[in-house]
Amino acid sequence: MGRLVFIGAGLMGGRWLTLKGLQRAKEVDHLFGEFYTSYLGMSGIEDLKREIGREIVLLTREELEMGEKVFDALEEGDVGLIVGGDPMAATTHVELRLEAERRGHETEIVYGVSILVAAPSAMGLQHYKFGMFVIVPCFSESFALKSVLDVIDGNLKEGLHTLLLLDLKEDGGFMTVSESLKTLKYLEERHRKGVIDDNTLVVGGARIGDRTEYIKGGRLRDLLEVDFGPPVHVVVIPGRLHFVEEEALMKIASVKEEEISHWRKRIDEKYKGLIPS
Numbered sequence: 105m106g107r108l109v110f111i112g113a114g115l116m117g118g119r120w121l122t123l124k125g126l127q128r129a130k131e132v133d134h135l136f137g138e139f140y141t142s143y144l145g146m147s148g149i150e151d152l153k154r155e156i157g158r159e160i161v162l163l164t165r166e167e168l169e170m171g172e173k174v175f176d177a178l179e180e181g182d183v184g185l186i187v188g189g190d191p192m193a194a195t196t197h198v199e200l201r202l203e204a205e206r207r208g209h210e211t212e213i214v215y216g217v218s219i220l221v222a223a224p225s226a227m228g229l230q231h232y233k234f235g236m237f238v239i240v241p242c243f244s245e246s247f248a249l250k251s252v253l254d255v256i257d258g259n260l261k262e263g264l265h266t267l268l269l270l271d272l273k274e275d276g277g278f279m280t281v282s283e284s285l286k287t288l289k290y291l292e293e294r295h296r297k298g299v300i301d302d303n304t305l306v307v308g309g310a311r312i313g314d315r316t317e318y319i320k321g322g323r324l325r326d327l328l329e330v331d332f333g334p335p336v337h338v339v340v341i342p343g344r345l346h347f348v349e350e351e352a353l354m355k356i357a358s359v360k361e362e363e364i365s366h367w368r369k370r371i372d373e374k375y376k377g378l379i380p381s
Contacts, residue, residue, distance in 0.1 A: 112216015115313025133181030142188030228352025
């Protein structure tokens with residue numbers, strides 16, 4: 105029985121593989137790759153292949169979820185599954201690991217750098233001040249989840265920041281910062297939670313970890329017009345900011361001092377008595 109090794113490839117650009125990940129990717133008998141749940145960019149995947157020095161057999165989303173290609177290979181030896189970010193951040197990989205264990209295979213995890221940690225670092229925000237994160241879904245008239253606003257509101261009541269991961273489109277494309285903000289506005293108009301408006305402070309990030317990384321913050325209405333360039337994008341809605349975080353957003357994300365002041369006042373007034381001191 106072979107061993108299934110989940111290998112985290114880290115962030116955009118294909119240059120974030122750990123030494124242990126590189127070693128295990130070279131050692132396994134079969135090496136598959138899945139970059140649907142976390143995208144490295146096509147040049148990143150090619151860089152990853154060159155770094156490892158061998159071909160990576162790319163799996164489609166359906167092939168990964170069915171798992172039979174992986175399990176067939178496990179009958180012949182050890183199998184590596186290399187994925188973007190950290191392997192166990194995606195439920196699909198957890199389910200695959202459990203199914204492998206059920207079939208009697210050993211499993212191993214080689215952890216990778218995750219956007220859950222990298223986004224706060226890139227923006228100069230403190231990790232321990234983040235609450236629950238949430239995915240902003242592609243919406244339709246029949247699918248407009250209020251839960252996205254509920255998560256943001258719940259975090260703000262605790263003074264915490266919210267990391268918004270952006271959904272994949274049905275055609276395989278990627279949601280942009282602007283599209284995600286339009287979605288939030290649409291959800292607010294539909295559900296009237298009083299959480300999001302044009303003056304909400306927002307920080308957008310693009311291609312975090314790549315040499316073309318771009319961070320920009322400001323009022324929601326202004327960021328709607330900003331072109332963040334190619335994928336992948338991510339958004340943060342800050343909660344109560346520490347003075348070091350305020351300076352970081354002004355220096356790193358080009359947020360104006362008056363925008364910081366407005367947001368501080370709004371948080372204090374709206375959530376007065378709710379945010380723990």
